[in-house]
Each structure stands twice: as structure tokens, then as C-alpha cells.
Amino acid sequence: MDKETKMLFELLNSSDHSSQMTAFQLLLESLERPVDWVYRVWDTLVFELESVEADQRAQAGQLLSYLAISDTEFKMEAVFPKIWQATYDQNRAVADTILQATWRIGLASPEHKTILLQAYKSRFNEAVSLGEKGEQICLTILRNMKKLYLSEQEKQTLSLLRT
Numbered sequence: 001m002d003k004e005t006k007m008l009f010e011l012l013n014s015s016d017h018s019s020q021m022t023a024f025q026l027l028l029e030s031l032e033r034p035v036d037w038v039y040r041v042w043d044t045l046v047f048e049l050e051s052v053e054a055d056q057r058a059q060a061g062q063l064l065s066y067l068a069i070s071d072t073e074f075k076m077e078a079v080f081p082k083i084w085q086a087t088y089d090q091n092r093a094v095a096d097t098i099l100q101a102t103w104r105i106g107l108a109s110p111e112h113k114t115i116l117l118q119a120y121k122s123r124f125n126e127a128v129s130l131g132e133k134g135e136q137i138c139l140t141i142l143r144n145m146k147k148l149y150l151s152e153q154e155k156q157t158l159s160l161l162r163t
Helices: 003-011 017-030 038-048 054-070 076-086 092-107 110-129 131-162
Strands: none
Touching: 003 017, 017 054, 038 054, 054 076, 054 092, 076 092, 076 110, 092 110, 092 131, 110 131
16 A cells, blocks of 8 residues: 555544545545555454444445455455445435445446345335335435446446457
8 A cells, every 4th residue: 555545544534524535535536446455444444334433434335335346355245234234324424425335346246246236126125115215215226226337338348449
């Protein structure tokens, strides 16, 4: 892990909210591509999914979702239930932000995508049964599925262009 990335992780615990948010956004940007330092932070992030601090839970769930594409040891299979449980967090903002990031897990492998889509199907049906209260969850799941689809189409197009 380079010094800049290490500093960004340190800033996530800063007392300055602006510094925290900037560091978090920069980390997410760096995770658009696979990284080699995934396991240096993995266990800490899994632990933080159960933090008493809402911000830490939200950040951990989002970062783990983004790190899925770097997970060469397939640890996500064991962690997915914990991330998915966090999408039911009592703090609605935490639950929503984690749910919004979960589509990234589907980019990791066909197996991850299958697990994710099964979870989406179940959650969508639960949300539909809630009526108006579940509308936001349904919309988020539909948006996530669109993002996953578009990302896969983009990858296929790029691979065709490279050949």
C-alpha cells in the first residue's frame, strides 16, 4: 500500500468531517480498478461493519463492496452475508448507502453476481410487500442492476475494441 492510500485510510478516522469525506471519495475512486493492498484493510473493514459508529459501518460496507473486484482469495463469499445484513441497518442512511454500493460486488465474478442477484430478488420481493415504505429499496435495486448491466456492457465493448 502506498503512502497516499495509507494516509487516506488514516483520514477516515479524522475528527474533521470534511477530511473524512474527501479521503473516502478518493479511496472509492482508487477502487475503480483492482488493487494489490486489498487484504491489508479487509479484516479491519469487516470488523467495522459492526461498529457503533454509523459512519464507520457505512464506509466499511461501501469499501468492501468496491474491493470485491480485488478479492482474488474469494473472501467475499464469507463476508457477503455481513454486508447484506448491513443493508438492513437501523440507521436508514447507513443501510441505503451500503445497498447503493453492493452492485460493485457483482463485478467481481459470475459467482458473486449470482449471489448478489439472488439477494436482490429476495430483497425486492420483501420491499414490494411493504408497499410505499419499500419503494426506495426497489428503486435502488433497479438502479444497481442497471449499473451492473451497463458496466458489463462497457467491459465487453472495450474487450472487442482491443482485439
